[in-house]
Amino acid sequence: MWSKGKLVSVDAQGGVALPIPFSAKVDHKLAAPVRFKHPVAKADEVRSKMLRWPSVSPKGDQIVFEALGRLWLQPVSGGAARAITDGSRRPIAPRWSDDGERLVYATWHDVEQGDVRVMTVATGAEERLTKAPAQYLAPAFSHDGTQITWLKGSGAPLRGHSTASELWFRLELREADGTVRDLGTIDGSGGANRGQPVTFTPDDQRLYKLTDEPTGAPNSAPKTTLVSIDLYGRDERVVARWERAAEVVVSPKGDAVAFVEGHKVYTAPLPLTGGQAIELNPKGGAFPVAAKSESAGDWLSWTTTDGPRWAMGPKLFGGAAPINLDARLPRAKGQGKVAYVNARVLTMGAAGVIERGTIVVDGERIVSVGTSPPPPGVTVVDLGGKTVMPGLIDVHAHLHYGVSDAQPQRSWAHEINLAYGVTTVFDPSAHNDTVFATSERIDAGLELGPRVFSTGYILYGAKSKDRSDIQNLDDARMHLARMKAMGATGVKSYQQPARAQRQWVLAAATEEGLNVYPEGGGDLWQDLTMIVDGHTDIEHSLPNAPLYDDVIGLYAASGASYTPTLLVAYGGVSGENYYFQTEDLLNDPKFTRFTPAEWVDRNLRRRTLVINDEDWFHREVSKAAGELAAAGVKVNLGGHGQVQGIGPHWELWALAEGLGNEAALRAATINGAWTLGFEDDLGSVEVGKLADLIVIDGDPLADIRASVRITEVIKGGVRYDGETLKRVESTK
Incomplete structure (x- = not known):
């Protein structure tokens, strides 16, 4: 039998186990890991790739879209886009009137809640249509321009929940005289879905809406169903069904429909069938379906004088030629020259530890590190012997679900992470609309938080509905291209069942210059194929611990890195419960300052588990990670978003149990930068790199738990107080 990495024979009578010596010649062909560098903060402007709701005016002269927290108009013929809202509120789902003279859209404000507005395009004059503050989504004009529908949320944000937590939406219709009629309930949109507009039939006598229709079959997804209702919310009639369409838009004449299924755009006729629903399937059926997009498509629109349009990243398709949409704002960065003196510098680079060091920052980048006195004319900040190290890089940070079309103006999760010294996060599973838009707004200084990168x-x-069906290399190419277009620096293959499918993703990633971060999934044998096949990194822990020379040697030879996410370690009781059991977050003033009371009450007032010390499996996983690190595998910190802010430090402390303090700190800084392809700009205190630093009142090399004693956070040369995150001004 097998035991502790060896073969043994066991006496059936006495139970004595004797080792059976053996050796095996193993010959594996290892593919080089897919790994590409990605520059960080090189441009002076933030040019948006996540443009939402692009739509051509019925006049055919300009395009409206949302980006960087504003509405923009851009000429169809070319030229720069101009912002038509000021960014004081989040604009949502702009939609043209049929004459092209007006726009209706919703807005969101974190304090004042949301409303619905109509803008006269020629003058910019606005009229607010709603009185009650709430979350409003997906407004739409009637064809004659006298009526407007919208969705009104159940009040989740007022109950302390996110905008994605609405229990339902009420469908409301505003009459020409300003009265508002309630037409009934529509299910909540969910964290990864968009508000689907309820639109008018060509004669303005009925409304189209989308619903999910259960099939009744076990383990089957509901069908996407287009239904029509009368103007009082009654007399529901099914018009068409799809297996899993993600978006549906009916043509203004009502004779055709465009839809997105499998991330591609299709059109089909919408014939009068006497009340009988039609089934539309891109793979064939009774009604013809035509492919419109050569590759992926998103954000469908269809106005009166224009055919169906769709976007992929910053390009709008459907016309004679793609249109590049160009919304940009200056990138936020530090200003001036500052010298941080009298610091113990943990460089995480070749210089090691510098006692009584000086770091000179010019703008957002480091220009000098050493023991020389500061140059003349700079602002000097005396750190009094405190430790300075690179900002933490969380390689597996989930922050970007639980948000609807109404994206918040401030995110407590981003702010608390920055306050705890996490200056860069990489989210390997996120809502595209949220994560890439948030990243851009933070880069432009519109929100406060770490640098945000993601697979989407x-x-x-x-x-x-969101499945990435990969049956060949071309399918993989399509999916990699669409993610890159939105701003991804890597992709995450997740539950792609066949090894060939994962290999196609790797091949397409090599062509696109993207890294690949697969879901480990708690399956050792699948993990080993991922290591052999050349994945950049393995996300989540190998479920087996301890590990032995066979796996350790293979992993080390492969060149792949490892993010074990010890707080959710597979194979046993996870690390987060250890820290929930042993740490007193409920009485931590910094943690509770940033964390919503609802989260605190739900997670901290009742301890979930009581576990004996010998049963904490994350410690075995950490020890195995330490053996991998000693063999040459780059191990990274990934907090998994279990507890925002303090969670990455718990992960750091757990890593230190198996790796030791210094190696754990490298896992939290330079290793993560290397795995993400950011090592030229992040991860160490070296000349030319971004000034992303944390100041610690203590020595984490000696006491890893000193990592939370942060007095100051510096991101891109901008200084923040470590307790309150208030900006600290440098004065001479």
């Missing part, structure tokens, strides 16, 4: 939404292999 996973390349999901299971059946769903």
Whole structure:
């Protein structure tokens, strides 16, 4: 039998185990890991790739879209886009009137809540249509321009929940005289879905809406169903069904429909069938379906004088030629020259530890590190012997679900992470609309938080509306291209069941210059194929611990890195419960300052588990990670978003149990930068790199738990107080 990495024979009578010596010649062909560098903060402007709701005016002269927290108009013929809102409120789902003279859209404000507005395009004059503050989504004009529909949320934000937590939406219709009629309930949109507009039939006598229709079959996803209702919310009639369409838009004449299924755009006729629903399937059926997009498509629109349009990243398709949409704002960065003196510098680079060091920052980058006195004319900040180290890099930070079309103006999760010294996060599974838009707004200084990078939404292999169906290399190319267009620096293959499918993703990633971060999934044998096949990193822990020379040697030879996410370690009781059991967050003033009371009450007032010390499996996983690190594998810190802010430090402390303090600090800084392809700009205190630093009142090399004693956070040369995150001004 097998035991502790060896073969043994066991006496059937006495139970004595004797080792059986053996050796095996193993010959594996290892593919080089896919790994590309990505520059960080090189441009002076933030040019948006996540443009939402682009739509051509019925006049055919200009395009409206949302980006960087504003509405923009851009000429169809070319030229620069101009912002038509000021950014004081989040604009949502702009939609043209049929004459092209007006726009209706919703807005969101974190304090004042939301409303619905109509703008006269020629003058910019606005009229607010709603009185009650709430979350409003998906407004739409009637064809004659006298009526407007919208969705009104149940009040989740007022109950302390996110905008994605609405229990339902009420469908409301505003009459020409300003009265508002309630037409009934529509299910909540969910964290990864958009508000679907309820639109008018060509004669303005009925409304189209989308619903999910259960099939009745076990383990089957509901069908997407287009229904019509009368103007009082009654007399529901099914018009068409799809297996899993993600977006549906009916043509203004009502004779055709465009839809997105499998991330591609299709059109089909919408014939009068006497009340009988039609089934539309891109793979064939009774009604013809035509492919419109050569590659992926998103954000469908269809106005009166224009055919169907769709976007992929910053390009709008559907016309004679793609249109590049160009919304940009200056990138936020530090100003002036500052010398930080009398610091103990943990460089995480070749210089090691510098006692009584000086770091000179010019703008947002480091220009000098050493023991020389500061140059003349700079602002000097005496750190009094405190430790300075690179900002933490969380390679597996989930922050970007639980948000609807109404994206918040401030994110407590981003702010608390920055306050705890996490200056860069990488989210390997996120809502595309949220994560890439948030990243851009933070880069432009419109929100406060770490640098945000992501794979975007996973390349999901299971059946769903968001499935990435990969049956060949061309399918993989399409999915990699669409993620890159939105701003992804890597992708995450997730539950792609066949090894060949994962290999196609790797091949397409090599062509696109993207890294690949697969879901480990708690399956050792699948993990080993991922290591052998050349994945950049393995996300989540190998479920087996301890590990032995066979796995350790293979992993080390492969060149792949490892993010074990000890707080959610597979194979046993996870690390987060250890820290929930042993740490007193409920009485931590810094943690509770940033964390919503609802989260605190739900997670901290009742301890979830009581576990004996010998049963904490994350310690075994950490020890195995330490053995991998000693063999040459780059191990990274990934907090998994279990507890925002303090969670990455818990992960750091757990890593230190197996790796030791210095190696754990490298896992939290330079290793993560290397795995993400950011090592030229982040991860160490070296000349030319971004000034992302944390100041610690203590020595984490000696006491790893000193990592939370942060007095100051510096991101891109901008200084923040470590307790309150208030900006600290440098004065001479």
